[in-house]
Structures are given as C-alpha cells and as structure tokens.
Amino acid sequence: MKAAKIKNTRIYDANHEVLKAFKGSGIEIIIGLGNEFLKDISVSQDRAMDWVKQNVQPFVPATRIKGIAVGNEVLGGADQELWEVLLPAVKNIHNALDLLHLADDVEVSSPHSAGVFASSFPPSAGAFKESLMPYMKPLLEFFSRIKSPFYINTYPFLAYISDPEHIDINYATFKKNPGIYDEKTKLHYYNMFEAQIDATYAALEKAGFDKMEVIVSETGWASKGDPNEAGATVENARTYNLKLRKRLLKKKGTPYRPKMVVKAYVFAMFNENLKPGPTSERNFGLFKADGSIAYDIGFTGLVPSAATSVFSFKACNKLIIFLLNVFIFYILKS
Numbered sequence: 001m002k003a004a005k006i007k008n009t010r011i012y013d014a015n016h017e018v019l020k021a022f023k024g025s026g027i028e029i030i031i032g033l034g035n036e037f038l039k040d041i042s043v044s045q046d047r048a049m050d051w052v053k054q055n056v057q058p059f060v061p062a063t064r065i066k067g068i069a070v071g072n073e074v075l076g077g078a079d080q081e082l083w084e085v086l087l088p089a090v091k092n093i094h095n096a097l098d099l100l101h102l103a104d105d106v107e108v109s110s111p112h113s114a115g116v117f118a119s120s121f122p123p124s125a126g127a128f129k130e131s132l133m134p135y136m137k138p139l140l141e142f143f144s145r146i147k148s149p150f151y152i153n154t155y156p157f158l159a160y161i162s163d164p165e166h167i168d169i170n171y172a173t174f175k176k177n178p179g180i181y182d183e184k185t186k187l188h189y190y191n192m193f194e195a196q197i198d199a200t201y202a203a204l205e206k207a208g209f210d211k212m213e214v215i216v217s218e219t220g221w222a223s224k225g226d227p228n229e230a231g232a233t234v235e236n237a238r239t240y241n242l243k244l245r246k247r248l249l250k251k252k253g254t255p256y257r258p259k260m261v262v263k264a265y266v267f268a269m270f271n272e273n274l275k276p277g278p279t280s281e282r283n284f285g286l287f288k289a290d291g292s293i294a295y296d297i298g299f300t301g302l303v304p305s306a307a308t309s310v311f312s313f314k315a316c317n318k319l320i321i322f323l324l325n326v327f328i329f330y331i332l333k334s
Contacts, residue, residue, distance in 0.1 A: 001027060001269075004299045010217070010265055012072065014055035019063050028066040030109075031055065033093065035071050035082060041092055042085035048092035049099070057100055067107035068093055069217070073153065075132050075139075076115030083135045086110060087142060094146060103146075110139070111151040111217035114158075114196075117203060123256060124184040126199030127206050140209050150209075151217035152200050154264075156192040157231065157240070161280075164230035167192075173221070173236055174243035187255040193219065193244065198256040214257075216264035219244065222280035223294050232280050238295040241266060241286065245297060 001009065002025060011018060012032040022029055033041065033051065041048050056065055070090045074082045090108055097103040114120065116136065118129040128136050143150065156172040170177035172192050179190040189195040193216075200214045221240035225232025244264070253260045271285035271294060288294050291302030 001025075008066070008265070009269070010069065012069075016055075016059075019055075019059045019065070022064070023059070023062045026064065028064045030067040030069055030107075031065060032069045032072065033089070035074060035079075038071050038074070038082055038085050038089045041070075042088035045092050045095060048089070049096040052093065052096040052100060052102070056097070056102065056106060060102065060105070065106055067109055068097075069151070070108060070110045072111050073113040073115065074110065075112060075135055076129065077113070083132070086135065087139050090139065091142065094142075107148055108146065109143070109148050109151045109217075111153055113153050114155070117199065120196065120199035120203075122180065122182040122184070123187070123189065123195045123198035124182050124202050126202030128203045133207070137207060140204070140207060140212070144209055144212060149213040149215045150200065150204060151215050152197070153218035153267075154193065154196045154200075154216045155219060156196065157221045157280075159192060159196075160231050161225075161229050169231055169236070172231070173240045174247065175239065185256060189255060191247075193247070194254045194262075197262065198254050201254070201257050201260075213260060216262070218267040219264050220267035220284045222283045223285075224283040225280040226278050229278060229280050232283070234295050237283075238297060242297040 006027065008028045008030075010030040010032070013034060014031040019029070019031070037051070041051060056068070059065060070093055071082065071086055074086045077083075090110060094103060094108045097106050097108065116128055116132055118127045119125045140150070160167050160169060160172040168177050169175075171179065171190070174191045174193070177190060179188050180195065181188050187198075189198075197214055197216065201210075204210065204212050204214070221237040222229065222232040223234045223237035244266070248262060248264060251261050252258065253262060266286065268284045268286070270287045270291075271289050272282050273289035275281050283294070285294050286297065286299065287301055293299055293301040
C-alpha cells in the first residue's frame with residue numbers, strides 16, 4: 001500500500017494484527033464495528049467503552065485510526081431490529097471516544113446502501129424511504145451535530161447488471177455517451193457515479209440536511225461474474241476504476257454540488273477468493289488473492305502477474321477486504 005502511495009483505507013472489523021501492521025505507516029484507516037455487535041453496544045455505555053478501549057485506544061496515535069464505521073448497510077436491510085439500535089450504538093461509541101478524549105481525531109459514521117432510497121432517478125428525485133425516516137432523521141441529526149459526513153455505498157455495476165437492457169454500459173463506466181438530462185435542475189449527467197451521488201444530496205436536502213457532505217464509502221466493478229452478471233469483465237472493471245481514479249484526481253465536485261470535492265473508497269483492494277455467493281463477489285479486487293494485479297490501472301503487484309506466487313498470505317489475507325481511498329492519490333501524485 002505504501003509502494004502504491006495509498007494513504008487511506010477501510011477494513012470491516014478491528015483486527016488487532018492488522019492494526020499493529022499499520023503502526024507507523026502513516027496510512028489512515030477506518031475500522032468497522034460489525035452489525036453483530038450493535039445490539040450489545042446499543043444497550044450499554046460500558047460495553048461501548050470496553051470496545052473502544054480494546055480496539056482503538058491501545059493503537060492510537062501510532063496507528064492512524066481515522067474513524068469507526070458503526071454497522072454497515074443497516075437501514076433498509078432485512079433485520080429491522082438493527083434499525084432501532086443503530087443510533088444508540090453510534091451515540092455510545094461516540095460518547096466513549098469523547099470520554100477518552102479521542103472524539104476530535106476519530107470520526108463516527110455508518111455506511112448506507114442504495115436500499116435507503118425510495119427513488120434515485122433522475123438525481124433530483126432522490127429521496128429516502130418514508131419507512132426509514134423515523135430512524136434516518138435522528139441519525140442524520142446526530143451526525144450533523146458531531147460533523148460527520150454521510151457515507152453511501154454506490155455501485156453503478158449493481159444498477160447495470162439489474163437492468164442491462166435499459167442502462168447504457170458506457171454511462172455506467174464513465175465512457176463517452178449521450179448522458180441523461182435532469183429536467184428539474186437543468187443539469188446533464190454523463191456518468192452514473194455522479195448521478196448517484198447527487199441523488200444522495202437531493203435526498204439529504206429533502207430530509208433537511210442540505211449542508212451535509214457525502215462520501216462514497218464503497219464503489220467498484222467486478223472483473224468476473226456468472227453468466228447472468230452482465231458486464232462483469234476485466235475490461236469493464238479496468239475501465240471503471242481507471243476512469244474513476246482519473247475523475248477523482250480532478251478534485252472537483254458533482255453537477256449539483258460543484259464545490260463539494262468527491263471522495264470515494266474503491267472496493268476492493270484484493271479479490272476475496274474464499275467469499276461465498278455469486279462469482280462477482282470474489283472478483284472486485286484491484287489485486288488478486290496472490291498479490292498480483294487483477295488488471296492494470298497503474299499499480300505494481302506484490303508478485304508479477306505472470307508468475308505462480310509462493311508468497312505467504314498468512315498475514316496479508318486479512319487485507320483482502322480492504323478498500324482504498326483513491327482521492328488521496330491526487331495529493332501524492334500531483
């Protein structure tokens with residue numbers, strides 16, 4: 001990661017071996033508090049304090065823990081009990097950080113999926129589901145108070161494979177295309193990525209939070225898929241992530257929020273070769289599980305792509321679910 005000049009990353013847990021590995025690296029890391037812990041954390045400030053004391057306090061500042069993602073894609077998910085405990089868990093974690101004088105350095109957030117939207121097309125029609133508003137609005141109020149951004153997992157890939165007959169692959173992958181026109185805002189969109197971000201801004205505006213920043217906590221494209229996963233090819237994945245990287249290097253905003261610089265984490269660092277589910281789930285990585293590049297967007301692999309690797313991943317296999325913040329490349333490579 002240091003060789004690739006990657007300065008920000010996310011993991012989905014708080015694995016101590018990984019946190020030790022990042023000691024002194026200068027790489028900022030967001031750790032995850034899994035959904036399975038939310039109920040316990042929500043009912044007890046002491047449990048939240050114990051979690052922070054075990055998973056954050058011993059590692060900072062040597063390991064630059066920038067934030068804690070409390071849960072992942074909770075609102076709109078299948079487990080409605082988690083909807084109710086998300087905010088109390090977020091508050092308890094933040095309070096623990098505050099009591100330990102870490103709240104100024106460690107941000108608290110909670111990434112959302114597209115499942116929170118009642119509508120997202122055209123972008124100006126973006127709106128949260130009414131059924132979620134009793135949970136979403138108090139969460140947004142708290143995030144607004146502690147100055148946390150809104151994290152959204154944005155996948156043009158998933159939108160495309162759900163309706164390949166009606167969605168232009170060029171529009172989904174940043175290639176030249178006619179684009180779409182939003183009649184209400186009089187804005188033209190030439191890629192789905194920006195349209196999805198602006199739909200999020202529109203939804204936040206309707207909910208009363210027009211000043212809140214949106215950060216893309218996940219985006220990416222699968223390089224391989226099952227027969228029914230249209231567009232899951234090496235070429236499309238390379239095109240999407242290469243053009244996404246170039247787009248982020250421009251350090252500019254979206255059509256609807258031109259002054260809010262777009263920031264995004266790419267899913268994922270490595271192919272998750274042991275992950276269950278559709279073939280695409282194992283092929284979102286910029287690198288293969290052996291450390292070689294999955295396709296070339298300017299990085300050098302841990303091993304040559306043509307070689308049969310004998311590299312041991314006893315330590316590195318914990319990095320498989322990493323995300324990288326390509327936005328930071330601008331600072332390092334400009």
